[in-house]
Amino acid sequence: MSCGPGEPTFRLLDGYVGWDVAATSGLTGLRDPAGLRLARLGGDPDAPTRRELLPWFPDPRLAPAPEGGWFLATPGGVLRRGPDGAWRPVWTPGCDPEPPVRATLLASHGHWLAAADRDRVRVWWREGEQLTAVIRVRGGVRALAVDHRGGTVLATGHGTELWRFGPDGRPRGRFRTGLSGTIEGLRFGTRGRLHVLTDEHGTLRLWTLTRGRPRPATVGALGPGTALTDAWAGGFCLGEAGCHDWHGCPTGGPPPAAPSVHRHGELRTTGIDSGIPRCRWHRVTVDADVPDGCAVHLAVAVTEETDSDGVVVEPDDGDWQLAPAGATDFLIDAPPGRYLLLRLALTGDGTATPVVRRVRLDLPRHTSADLLPAAYLADPAAEDFTERFLSLFDVELAGIDRVLDRYPALLDPAGVPDEALPWLGGLLGFAFEAGWSPAVRRELLAAAPGLFRRRGTPGALRDVIRVVTGADPVITDLAAERAWLPLSDGGVRLGAGRLFGRSAARFRLGTSPLGGAPLRSHGDPATDPLTEAAYRFRVSLPAGAAPVETAAVERLIAAHAPAHTAGTVHRGGLGWVVGVRSTVGVDTAFVPLPETTVGTPLDRGTVLAPSRRGVRRGIAVGGTAGAATW
Structure with missing residues (x-):
């Protein structure tokens, strides 16, 4: 049984619990959690087709x-x-x-x-x-x-x-x-x-x-x-x-597909035992996907009869209740009985197949009519009508209860649809950029608890930038690079700073030589040692980072950095440049040199190998040397 100890309340038929099969034809997937479906023509019916695998194994081109x-x-x-x-x-x-x-x-x-x-x-x-x-x-x-x-x-x-x-x-x-x-x-x-x-x-x-x-x-x-x-x-x-087409030009849809699956398949169950004599079976619910041109047909029958060996006796044709066409949820209108038999038929057009993931059988019958005074249920005909009528509202209330029970699943970043990610980000205070992929948004939401605990620290800022750009940033505190002499309890360290007069830090009339100090027109000159590059930092991104706009990265930094700080973004260039600040891992890439190209003009991307005469002897006629360009 698919229910716990005590009085049973439902039975499940699926690939996990089993389908209680008495006979089957034209179907496959009895042990597949994905569900029952029409079997393929020829070969192994459980093997995937090339078309089904295209999203993971595309055409080689x-x-x-x-x-x-x-x-x-x-x-x-x-x-x-x-x-x-x-x-x-x-x-x-x-x-x-x-x-x-x-x-x-x-x-x-x-x-x-x-x-x-x-x-x-x-x-x-x-x-x-x-x-x-x-x-x-x-x-x-x-x-x-x-x-x-x-x-x-x-x-x-x-x-x-x-x-x-x-x-x-x-x-x-x-x-x-x-x-x-x-x-x-x-x-x-x-x-x-x-x-x-x-x-x-x-x-x-x-x-x-x-x-x-x-x-x-x-x-x-x-x-x-x-x-x-x-x-x-x-x-x-x-x-x-x-x-x-295979040249990249728009074209019409694919040609009509040839039949690849059976057009009809059927499953009949054994007698499903409720364990309750004269049980009033209540409801059948089918979880299925039915494409165009396909259909799912169900029929149920209830009986109390078994033969001398304990095998449930097959009911007559007139004892079967056929489900309405296209119905996936219907009440069982049959006399009480301990055993229920089910017939499930799948039909298709030869190219598509319906998929039945699960069939749920609710028992015994419990409706809101059980809460009414006995006078409403005294007449058998009135009792049957009242139960079927109130079942309509019970189904809606049960659906609302299931939504409430599953509400915590909406807070799972890995399980919600892509459309719900901005809503979930709004609950956590994330403002997503339009160009961020769903995978980036999910990773940010999953990392939110750890990021918020460390929010405002360089480590948290580094992690959030890594998620968005896919590269490890280099965060530099600009205050630590200023030229003022640092004083500490340990004294002045040699090479840690430079000592100079105020006239060298800011141009001052009468004291600073021309070209010997920068010209600044803002702030108080007396506070330069305290305000120079204070609360300023630089985020350096390597050239291999994702092509996220610099403005988007700056907005991300402003949202996750402390409010009293200001950061700038530096993206990796083409390499080291004399006189310009460069960062290892940002402006450099350690890769092997490509093959030597003959006939290409020498430019910045050229490396000259030394000749046999020495490192500084250049290239001479008759000597051996090499050049590589990229």
């Missing part, structure tokens, strides 16, 4: 990009779909990589992009701005995936062996998965787990590699999917973004 964008490999190059819906080249004319990218397979993760052609895989950081690795491959690439650190995993055209490479292209190992068939897709999911899609003689299988060992997986273990809904020889569809 497609790869998701940050901020809801997409990458598309076309014969003319790699395109990217921007926020305005237009497809544009990843590399603008004149800045194409050498040799040009003619990819047949793409993979991405965060800001990393990998593209494979016949014998080479190239990996970029910042969606194509910086080439970090070139991997030579023999036999062609069949499947490709890149993780959040730029590591690459690929499978070649034969077997199920996998090769791993670091973000710099260096081999990290090769291992045999032991799977049969061929590898059709690779994907890094949550916590860095690698999911593998294999094809075994036309049957698709999902696996998760745990410590190098494959374990069977389900679609639910893949995490959030993408907006890709369909793909065929002529194009693909991206949900509300519409359909496009």
Whole structure:
């Protein structure tokens, strides 16, 4: 039974408790928590189809990009779909990589992009701005995936062996998965787990590699999917973004799909025992999704009869109560009986299937009529009418009670819909920017208790900026960098400050030499040692941070920094510049040098290698030297 000790109040039929099956045909999912559905034609009825897996394993020519964008490999190059819906080249004319990218397979993760052609895989950081690795491959690439650190995993055209490479292209190992068939897709999911899609003689299988060992997986273990809904020889569809051909041009919808599932399936249960002699069964509630062209039909019967072996006797055809067409919640209008039998039929158009997740049977009958004086229930006909009439209001009140019981779930950032996140943020005092993704908003809400306990501290400010930008900021207290001599109990430390007169701190008539002091027209000169850079700080963001507007970051800082402080934002530049403040990790990137390019003019992005004659002897005719550009 699906109820606790004591008098039973309901029975559940689902993939967790069981369906009490007596006979079934044309259905699958009896042990699947996702629900019952029509079985597929041919092959393994429980195996997923390629179309169902598209949100997680797209066509090899497609790869998701940050901020809801997409990458598309076309014969003319790699395109990217921007926020305005237009497809544009990843590399603008004149800045194409050498040799040009003619990819047949793409993979991405965060800001990393990998593209494979016949014998080479190239990996970029910042969606194509910086080439970090070139991997030579023999036999062609069949499947490709890149993780959040730029590591690459690929499978070649034969077997199920996998090769791993670091973000710099260096081999990290090769291992045999032991799977049969061929590898059709690779994907890094949550916590860095690698999911593998294999094809075994036309049957698709999902696996998760745990410590190098494959374990069977389900679609639910893949995490959030993408907006890709369909793909065929002529194009693909991206949900509300519409359909496009393989050149990025808008096109019509996909062709009519061929029948892939059974058109009819039926399940009959055994006698479901209430444990109550002459039980008055009350209500049937069905939790189901019914697409267009599909239907769910139910029928119930109640009996007290069993044979000599204790098996419930099948009722006659006239004893079955058919549910109204399309009804998913109805009262059981049958004589009292200990056992209930249920028939569930699913029908479809051959391409779609209804999904029945759960059937609930309430027993025995309890309505608001039980609270009325006995005079209202003296007549059997009046009693039946009163119970059925009051049941209408009982259903509404029960629905309100369920909403109240589930209200705490609205405070769970991981469970509420995206539309409810601004409302939940308003309760906690978060003002979300329009460009923040739902994932960023959920992470901010989940971190809110810890952030509020430390609000106003550099650590809390660093954490909230990291969530929004995806990079570790460098927070510098400008007061600690001022040139005034610091005095403390430990005395003056050598090199910790400079001692000079007031005429060197602010230009003063008659005392300061021209060009020897800054000219300031605000504040009291006598308070300069106390007010110079006081309560001021700088937030430095590396160049690899998410493309959040500087104004949005400044508003975020103003909301989470102490009210008496003021902060500025410094974004990473192109590198170290003499005479300008730079920060390690913000204006620098430690990456391997790209391949040497011949014929490119020397500019700022050029490194000259020393010749054999020495470091400072330059490049001479007949000598050996090298140059690398990026």
